[in-house]
Amino acid sequence: MIDPGEVISRNLTDVKRRMQAACERAGRSSASVSLVAVTKYAELDWVRAIVALGMQELGENRPQQLLQRADQITAPVQWHLIGPLQRNKVRALLPRVTLIHSVDSVRLLEAIERIAGELQLQPRVLLEVNLSQEEAKHGFSEAELRDAWTSIQTLQHTQVMGLMTMAAYSEQAEEARPVFSQLCRLKNELSQQMPAARADQFRHLSMGMTGDFEVAIEEGATLVRIGSALWQGLEAPSE
């Protein structure tokens, strides 16, 4: 029988080595990029195993599963929401997440701001940008984000920490490069249109998944969201 802990340990070491190599190629310090371990396809045992290996930044794409797992994992970890958030889930979610990567509309941002005020929280969020022009993808278009930018500067509770994107799925990681470099340019451009204090915290680029994280790091990612590469070689028990 395979020991999930051993497999995950090997996978994690390999992912970190590849992250470090990408940092070296880009002349970046390896401390400038953090790994978010995406647990959406992982069994609870596997999540416990990766936490035992020292991984503390965990990502889920469904609010319901994030909340459930936040109850189940008692070790000190930080949860990232990386998938769509409905406004009626914001109140339950805000106290439990360290960063919401997937704020995809002004309406959602306004709901977060209002509820953060009521709960006296200062949630950290990223704005998701749809640069691959795929209808199915969530996120602001560049034009929508530019239009909303001035009003986003008036938020009192919500901390806008940067931008997030997903490249179109492709077998070729290189195909994602233009999307990642475009997100980086957009972040730099928008941060010049912010008061200095806010621009300092507007520093994150969440981009890169199993298929393209090395390219994303070369293009400036500060957060990579990796799932499959950490769980490969493991199989969920059949129901």
Ligand SMILES: *Cc1c(COP(=O)(O)O)cnc(C)c1O
């Ligand atoms: C599932 C998911 C990931 C991780 O994908 P892998 O290809 O398994 O690494 C990253 N980001 C988002 C938004 C996801 O939904």
